[in-house]
Amino acid sequence: xxxxIFLPSTGGVKIRRANVTxxxxxxxxxxNVKEQLTALNxxxxxxLFSIKHFTTNGSSVDKVATTKPGTTPGxxxxxxxxxxxxxxxxxxxxxxxxxGANQWEGTDSLMENIYNISLTASDPHxxxxxEYIDATAPLSxxxxxxxxxxxxxxxxxxxxxxxxxxxxxxxxxxxxxxSYVIASNTxxxxxxxxxxxxxxxxRNIVKYTQISAAREYIHAEKVDVxxxxxxxxIIKSILSAxxxxxxxxxxxxxxxxxxxxxxxxxxLALIDNSALYNRTTIPPELIQPLIYKIKNSVIxxxxxxxxxxxxxxxNDIKNNPSSIDSSPNADGLxxxxxxxxxxxxxxxxxYASVVKxxxxxIRCAAQMFYSMTLGDELNIFxxxxxxxxxxxxxGNIQISDNILREDxxxxxxxxxxxxxxxxxxxDRTRPAERYMFYKQVFNYGSGQIxxxxxxxxxxxxxFKILIMEGAKYIQRAQESPNPESYVSRQPIMQAVEDLQYxxxxxxxxxxxxxxxxxxxxxxxxxxxxxxxxxxVQQLVPAGGTWWKVVELLYEGMKQQRPKTTIFYNKAKLxxxxxxxxxxxxxxxxxxxxxxSDFISNVDAYIITQAQLQPxxxxxxPADKKESSNKDDNTRSEERTPATADAGGSKDEWAF
Numbered sequence: 063x064x065x066x067i068f069l070p071s072t073g074g075v076k077i078r079r080a081n082v083t084x085x086x087x088x089x090x091x092x093x094n095v096k097e098q099l100t101a102l103n104x105x106x107x108x109x110l111f112s113i114k115h116f117t118t119n120g121s122s123v124d125k126v127a128t129t130k131p132g133t134t135p136g137x138x139x140x141x142x143x144x145x146x147x148x149x150x151x152x153x154x155x156x157x158x159x160x161x162g163a164n165q166w167e168g169t170d171s172l173m174e175n176i177y178n179i180s181l182t183a184s185d186p187h188x189x190x191x192x193e194y195i196d197a198t199a200p201l202s203x204x205x206x207x208x209x210x211x212x213x214x215x216x217x218x219x220x221x222x223x224x225x226x227x228x229x230x231x232x233x234x235x236x237x238x239x240x241s242y243v244i245a246s247n248t249x250x251x252x253x254x255x256x257x258x259x260x261x262x263x264x265r266n267i268v269k270y271t272q273i274s275a276a277r278e279y280i281h282a283e284k285v286d287v288x289x290x291x292x293x294x295x296i297i298k299s300i301l302s303a304x305x306x307x308x309x310x311x312x313x314x315x316x317x318x319x320x321x322x323x324x325x326x327x328x329x330l331a332l333i334d335n336s337a338l339y340n341r342t343t344i345p346p347e348l349i350q351p352l353i354y355k356i357k358n359s360v361i362x363x364x365x366x367x368x369x370x371x372x373x374x375x376x377n378d379i380k381n382n383p384s385s386i387d388s389s390p391n392a393d394g395l396x397x398x399x400x401x402x403x404x405x406x407x408x409x410x411x412x413y414a415s416v417v418k419x420x421x422x423x424i425r426c427a428a429q430m431f432y433s434m435t436l437g438d439e440l441n442i443f444x445x446x447x448x449x450x451x452x453x454x455x456x457g458n459i460q461i462s463d464n465i466l467r468e469d470x471x472x473x474x475x476x477x478x479x480x481x482x483x484x485x486x487x488x489d490r491t492r493p494a495e496r497y498m499f500y501k502q503v504f505n506y507g508s509g510q511i512x513x514x515x516x517x518x519x520x521x522x523x524x525f526k527i528l529i530m531e532g533a534k535y536i537q538r539a540q541e542s543p544n545p546e547s548y549v550s551r552q553p554i555m556q557a558v559e560d561l562q563y564x565x566x567x568x569x570x571x572x573x574x575x576x577x578x579x580x581x582x583x584x585x586x587x588x589x590x591x592x593x594x595x596x597x598v599q600q601l602v603p604a605g606g607t608w609w610k611v612v613e614l615l616y617e618g619m620k621q622q623r624p625k626t627t628i629f630y631n632k633a634k635l636x637x638x639x640x641x642x643x644x645x646x647x648x649x650x651x652x653x654x655x656x657x658s659d660f661i662s663n664v665d666a667y668i669i670t671q672a673q674l675q676p677x678x679x680x681x682x683p684a685d686k687k688e689s690s691n692k693d694d695n696t697r698s699e700e701r702t703p704a705t706a707d708a709g710g711s712k713d714e715w716a717f
Contacts, residue, residue, distance in 0.1 A: 091226055092312035094275040098154065099230055102270070105173060106232040108180045109188035112140045140179060140188045147236075147243050149175050151266055153273035155290040156281035167292065191235040201242045207250040208238060208257075216254075222652050224258075226307045227267050237263055269301065276300045276316045285320055295330065295341065296323050302346070308649035329353040332368045339372035351379045420566045421644050426577050427503055427569040428640035433580045434500050435633035438507075440624060443493070445612055446587045448619040450474045459600055466597075469590050479586040491580050499576055503569045518568040521561075528557040529671075532664035551651060554661075558646050565643070628673045635667040 091099075149172035154165055166173045195201050212228065220228070228234060237257050245260070247253040257263040273292065280289045280296070288294045296319065305315035323330070333340055333352070341349060355375040356363045363371055437443045450470065453459070461467050472478050477490045497509025505518050531553040538549045569577075591597060593608035602610040609626050616624040642660045651657045 090309040091307050092275065092309045094278045095226070095271055095307045095312055098271050098274040098278070099227065099233070101154075102173070102267075103230040103232045105176050105180065106191055106236050108176060109190050110140055110146060110176060110179055111143050111189040111191075111194050112187075141175070143194060143239065143243050146172070146175060147240050151270055153270045153292070154277065156277045157290065167290065191232060191239055195235055195239060198242075200248060201238065204242060204248075204250060204253055205235075205238050208253060211250065211254060216258075219654070221654065222649065223268050223304075223307050224264055227264060227271070233267060237267070271307070272301060272305060273297055275312065276305075279313065279316045280320065283320070285324070287320070287323060295334075296320065299323065306649065306653065308652075310647045310649050326353045326357075329356045329363075332356065332363060332365060333372075335365060336368055336372065338369050339376070344376070348376060348379055352376060355379065419562055420570070423567075423569045423574065424562060424565045424640060424644035426574050427565045428637045428644060429581050430499070430503055430569065430573070430577045431640055432633045432637040433577070433584050434496075434504070434506065435629060435636060437580065437584045438493075438496060438500070439632075440612070440626065440629040441616065441619075442584060442587060442592075442612060443496075445615045445619060446473075446591065449592075449615050453615060453618065459597070461596065463594065463596055466591070466594050469586075473586075473591070479583055480590070481582045482585055482589060483582065488579060488582065491576065491583055495576065496580060499573050503565070503573055516568070518564065520564055521568070524557065524561050524564050528554070528561060529664060529668060531557050532661060533668055535661060536665055551657060555648065555651055558643050558651075561643050562646060565640070625674065628670055632667070632670045632674065635663050635670060638663045639667060 149170060150168060151173065152167040152171040154173075155167055165177075168174070189197065195205055217225070238253065240262065241247045241253045241256045245256050245262070247256050276297070277289055280287065287296050289296050291297070299319045299322075300316055303315050303319060305312045330341075330353070333344070333349070344352065352372070352375055355378070356368075356371075359371065359375075361367070361371065450473070461470065469480065472480065472487065473490070478487050479490055480486070481488055494509060497507045498511050498515065500506040501509050501511050501517055502515050503518055503521070505521050511517065535549060535551070535554055542549050588608055592611050598606065598608065598611055601614055609630075613624055613626055616622075616626075639660070642656075642663070651660070
């Protein structure tokens, strides 16, 4: 099904995205979300209010018939608007309550009252919300002004959740009536501000839907967790993620929180049972790092020693903010390591045709790009070999740390390194191997390839199209008086989808095997050697970081200063762009924040690339600097025809 995008204007402009540009995936609303919103809308459309009875002089009064015997207040023939609308809108419950009456949280909720009215009311003259608004002149005018303002000025600036809610007319009527009757907003600006800004406005409807739909998921999966109270941890955790209503995102977001809760249930029980360090006293952002500390504690954490160890863990987290970043996220992955090695496959379906997108292949490409840019474009691998094979030969460096000495022995003489994440000892990668896979995935460099490898010759063209379309969008947005309405995102979405399929196809097989090794070797070089305090202190005694060490060694190796910060920006921005491509589906780019973040990264990448272009001041073009020394570090028996030209007949220690 194609996606219709309405751009409000006096001319009724409509842009229709064809199926081919979405790979068959529509940004449809999640089934449980749709069910809850439909049920809410249907109940709010019921006759609820007593009709106005006119006297002989033409004046009107609100009148309610006597409540039937045996019924509770608020049931029978209806309620006054002020009385009913003042009730609290609470989300639906599942499992512990009946599926008829008493299915909403609380004892006197708005929906409970409406449900009872719909069952017992017999007065044929009762009014619906829509009829009440139409019969109330000031409110009817406000409704007309509200619809006009939303369609002409606000629609394209709204997030996807808000747009979804506004497609249900009775829910909108409820918000308008509540704002007019309860909040006393009698002019349009105040009413709009209340609906979109107040916690009792649209935010309350979104919260109602997220909780109700999430409870339906939990109930269906029969997960042993408390979830029918808004104070339950799992409900708060789901709300903190603010899951979008789309079919591609809502369910996975709820499942991720459930999986995280189940995985960490023992640690959460320790935290909850503590009187001193529980979830009411610990800041929410520290809960996940604390769980990580408990799981990885050398001393097993029990109920008896938790109160003694918790302050130590929390103090360590506060004093080392990086530990927060290194703790597993909701998917159980570390942000600075290769994501899941399960290589999940997600399909983009277009009716009978099937397009396979392996998203983990694209994440692999993102990591390879990062490692390629720092390791072989900035030449950190060559810098490391220059440091060990020439700079240290002069005897100017003193190695006192035993661990550093062992790391150097392992790396230089055994051609191995230690994986910092797992502690395993792994063989180093060779330049010929790296460049072969760079050629396969990105068509980068001039490395030799085997006859079985298919070079990704389309990548440069597709990536260039993405960058050009990003630049065009930015230019058009700057020139347009209303970029959200009149500047189409379709070309960028098409370019992203083309790259999705391209990288999913080419970054496969052995590329998935070698990429984490390249990254871990680069990580080892930087963290264990170049950033070692002894190395930093001796090479840059005036103060600095490993970046200064790299600049010093690079300058000695090539007699020119490297563009370290520019290459780092290119590596980081490229990683973010490819990672966004991996996460992309049409629903993500309908979210203005996601799209804005992506365009900002593309814009910054364009500037970075411009700074890397060769200039008249450069000694030689950058493309000729690519890897002039890339094979000097290898032993002579490991040389290949592709790298022999670079190293010539020099000894492995000569640079």
